[in-house]
Amino acid sequence: MYDVAVVGLGAMGSAALYHLAARGARVVGIDTNTPPHTLGSTHGRTRIIREAYAEHPSYVPLVRRAYANWSALEAASGITLFRRTGGLMLGPPGGALVSGAAESARERSIDVELLDADGVMSRFPALHVDAGMVGLVEKSAGILFPERCIEAHLALARGLGAEVQCQTQVMALAHGADGVRLMTTNGAISARKIVMATGPWTSELLAMLDVSMALEVERQTVHWFDASGNGDVLTAGKLPILMIEHEPNRVYYAIPDVGDGLKAGIHHEGATVTPVSVNREVTATDVEPVERLTRRFLPSAAATPRESAVCLYTNTLDENFVIDTLTDAPNVVLLSACSGHGFKFASAIGEIAAQLTLDESPALDISHFSAGRFN
Ligand SMILES: Cc1cc2nc3c(=O)[nH]c(=O)nc-3n(C[C@H](O)[C@H](O)[C@H](O)COP(=O)(O)OP(=O)(O)OC[C@H]3O[C@@H](n4cnc5c(N)ncnc54)[C@H](O)[C@@H]3O)c2cc1C
Known part of the structure; x- marks a missing residue:
């Protein structure tokens, strides 16, 4: 029984895996592909990060936390992840x-x-x-190098004891009071909680839990x-x-x-x-x-x-993220943080996912990212 299984190891999942491992959780990350790869949302070598956030001022604390976490990741990995350009x-x-x-x-x-x-x-x-x-x-704006960010998060997570199963697809999910059972192409896994960070495949994964969301x-x-x-x-x-x-x-x-x-x-x-x-x-x-x-x-x-x-x-319908525990599947934390502007926040969202799954209070207000706002 793992404490947490992270499904999807792209931008969000690799960050969640790292922050869970850094907290000493017994954690496994699973991905159909071998991230970084070119089939999802996190390829193309560069991503914009900016602070004066046109979408809404409520994103500013999140991006400030992300800047700090990218910088810490850069120091811990020794890899250049960010270039300031204005x-x-x-x-x-x-x-x-x-x-x-x-x-x-x-x-x-x-x-x-x-x-x-x-x-x-x-x-x-x-x-x-x-x-x-x-x-x-x-x-303060500049460029992040997304493939390197994923590599850095995964390498450091492995170094902290996280297990990584690439080329392993989650085919079915069953959740109950004591956790979640994941049926994968490499066998079954049990975890107390899961982080669902499956990017463009999220509707498929939600359907395995009989949950639907307009994505x-x-x-x-x-x-x-x-x-x-x-x-x-x-x-x-x-x-x-x-x-x-x-x-x-x-x-x-x-x-x-x-x-x-x-x-x-x-x-x-x-x-x-x-x-x-x-x-x-x-x-x-x-x-x-x-x-x-x-x-x-x-x-x-x-x-x-x-x-x-x-x-x-x-x-999402309002182009804001979903970062929340699912009401109908309370052992599942969903990260749908794209709508075309999510990458820059991954280092902070991964940390929030770790806090949510380990029953810590999130350090930032995430009430505007609730899954329930679409009901
Ligand atoms: C062209 C483009 C430009 C962008 N520009 C910016 C930008 O400048 N700044 C910015 O902040 N954001 C930008 N974004 C958005 C940002 O890239 C995304 O928010 C982010 O990459 C989303 O990451 P993710 O982890 O949700 O998804 P992904 O990185 O796609 O990861 C999902 C992972 O889940 C795995 N998976 C799926 N199904 C399963 C399964 N059943 N079992 C196991 N694993 C599974 C996949 O293999 C994949 O690795 C851009 C996006 C695009 C496409």
Whole structure:
């Protein structure tokens, strides 16, 4: 009997496994694949982390805890996991992106600077900005390296005694008063509690418990562009991470070149799929709108990407996370922390999952991430 079994060892599960092992719990992590891998939500080499959180000020304490935990993980693993680049939220002054980030900055005392279009272009020469747009600049934003983060969490968890079973799929779950029984492709496992961190596969796992939740899996594509000339204006150091509200509630984002080209994509606007049915090939229809927006805002990038990839979002109805113990299966802690913006928080969410499963009080208020809010 394990204290806790963590199902899914991507961004969230690997972090949960580490924090459970660090607390001395008898813990096993199980994954169908061998994380990090390219079939879920946590590949593509870079992720944005930002503090002046446009989505809602209530995310700020969580991201602050995540920054501290990433930094501790970096120190413990000796692996570089984060690069500070600063961040730029660009759009119309009253748009959701800039005004949301400004509200978080105001409410949580985050040091930001507001620039007009000319100010943005003179600060960041690679950018071409529409007249009337404004840019909110924050210093603490930057880039996380997601595959390395997973590797670091798993390696340290193993070092602390966690068992890891990759290439092992959970096929069925049965929960009772004394715990959960997991039927896997490598045999049965019993645990007092489980952390369910199965990303785009979560609906399948919830169905094993007869629990349903409205989760939508959305196909996304990302693209890497070389610079068209020899300049270094697209590199980290010259360009911040950026998000641009180019039309109301439509967001394009880019991550500066850290050695493999400028990375760009469109946030949401993808097809609803399943991890089985999704087309994992990038098509011309995927590339064309990203090329157009890149040409418009970052004209020194090459006209076509050198590489593209398909990735998956798992969206809740309100695009906020679920981090909660399930009412109908009280031995199960569910982590559905995606909706396209979850990675940056993984180091903090893993810690909260450990607290929830070991009956500690979570150090942060997670009431707004309750599963019950959709009832
Ligand atoms: C294109 C793209 C860009 C993004 N950009 C950002 C960003 O810039 N900043 C940010 O903060 N967030 C970003 N996100 C969101 C972020 O990447 C996700 O929130 C995060 O990766 C979700 O991790 P996860 O652990 O929930 O899922 P995953 O990493 O997909 O892990 C789920 C794991 O569960 C395993 N699994 C599934 N079913 C079973 C089973 N039956 N048995 C055993 N194992 C199973 C899978 O093999 C997988 O390893 C982005 C996402 C995408 C797709």
